[in-house]
Every structure is written in structure tokens, then in C-alpha cells.
Amino acid sequence: MKKVLLVIALVLVIALPLTAASYSKTNGVGVGISLGYPSNGVAFKYGMDDFRLVGTLGWNLSGNTLIDLEVGAQYDWLEFDIEGVPFYVNAGITGAIGVAGDDSFSLSAAVPVGVSYFFEELPIEAFLKLGPVIKIIPAVGVGFSGAIGGLWYFE
Template identity: 30%
Template sequence: MLSSLSVAAMAEPIQLAGQPADGPMGIGIFLGQPTGVTFEMDLSKATWLDFKAAWDLAAGQGGYSIMLQGNYEIAFPGMIAIETALFTPFVGAGALVQLYDGGANFGVRVPGGVSYRFTNVPLELFLEAGLDIYLLPGFTLDMSGGLGARYRF
């Protein structure tokens, strides 16, 4: 996968305008809170399903913590333009589950951010922040967010 990205990047300079060179799905990494893997599927140009699976083997309650997030997101393609680069802001709503040694937390989340898809390389970069509202076993507010990259196919 990385070798094909390297070949594509060397064959032609990355363009900043035009249609994205990607497919309807993407898989990659998310660095932040939480850190893990991410999968996204486009339902249309303006709606996405976004999933994350993250883990913390050291600092979780009781020794480990695994977090699963799923979001429905609404995008606003082309709303932000900087010179010839088009950035896509998005907002959404979703659910989250945190599993840890001895229990689990369940809640809802409200993510928002901005995404950029390259035009001749199947790569997406995105920045996301979210309000996490834990409902069970008790009410707690938290924040999440970070920087991600996905290979689009």
C-alpha cells in the first residue's frame, strides 16, 4: 500500500484542485484521544459513516481500555477554499462504547472537523474534535479529537 502511494507521488506532483482521486471507502490511523484505526464509507458526496477502534493497554480503568466509535457525518464539500485547495468541513452524531477491565461505558458523541482529499493520490487527511457524552453507567462529559490519515479505495 505504501509503495503504491510512493510511486504515485513520484510519478506526478500532488495537485491541490479538482476531483479527489479516491474511492468510496478509506482505512487508516487516528492519532489523538483516542488513538487507533479508522474506517470511513461515503454514502454520498455529503454523507459519511465513520468508525474508530482504539485501545489503551496501560492507562485504562483496571489495566486496559478499548473504545469503539461510530458516527453518521454530514459534509459540506468545497465550503472552505485556501488558494486552490478545497477543504470539507463536517459535523455528525454517533455512539461510543468503552470497554475496560471490570466494566463498560456507553454514550453518544457529536464530532466535527475538516477533511482534505488529494486529487491524484488516494489519500485523505482530517482533523476532528468531538464532544463525548457518557450516559451509562453514569453521566459524564468528555472531549476527544485528533489528526487522521486514510488510504482511499
């Protein structure tokens, strides 16, 4: 799985400068896909300038929980350019609830830090996020989460 994420990240780093011209952050409702650990699935965001409500509904790759619902909030707090291509560093807090599987219920909290890129001509966001996870239920523990994906915004 780590190799797949690395390949996708490299493709994004190479492809994004070829498609970028200027910045146009997308607001509204976005729906797409999120590939990562511990959850893969359908991603959604509601963007309001620098603040976004986020979520993923998908299957869990760790533990006995099969289906997760992640919900949280993030804030774009830093902007930087790589050869004129704008990227945005965002941070937030996300809670995950396991809803199906051997563990009928699980709960965890994450503090992800991510990088987002918004395409100029299309209402698309590409993102990469990584962060620590605190597992609360069924047992207290720590872990790691990460995802790469894309969203199409309906404006």
C-alpha cells in the same frame, strides 16, 4: 498529547497546499489511522459523496476502558478554499462503546465537527475533528474528543 496534535496539524497545514491542485472527493471504503483523545486506533469510513459512515477501533486514553469502538455518521456541509486548496467542514454524531478494561462496558455520544482534505492524485483523505462528548454509562458526564488522521480509500 496536545503538543503532538498541534505539530501534526501544523505539518498538514504546511504540506497540503504543496500537494494540491484540484478537488477530487473520494468515495468507497477507507482505512487508516486516527490519533487523538480519548481514542487512538484503526479508522475506517465508507464514503457516499457528502455522507460518510465512520468508525475507529482502538485503545482508550481516558478512564478504565482499554478498547473502544466508535461508530457514527457525518455529513460534509461546508466547503472553503485556502489559497485554492479545498477543505470540507463536516459534522455528525458518533457513539463510542468501551469493550475491554475495568469498566466492562461504557457508552458515550459525541457531536464532532471536522475538516477533511482529499488529495487529488491519491485516494487519501486527511482529517481533523473536535467535539463535545456526553458520557452516558457507567456515569453521566461531559467531556471532549479530538483526532487527526488519514485514510486510504479502496475504490
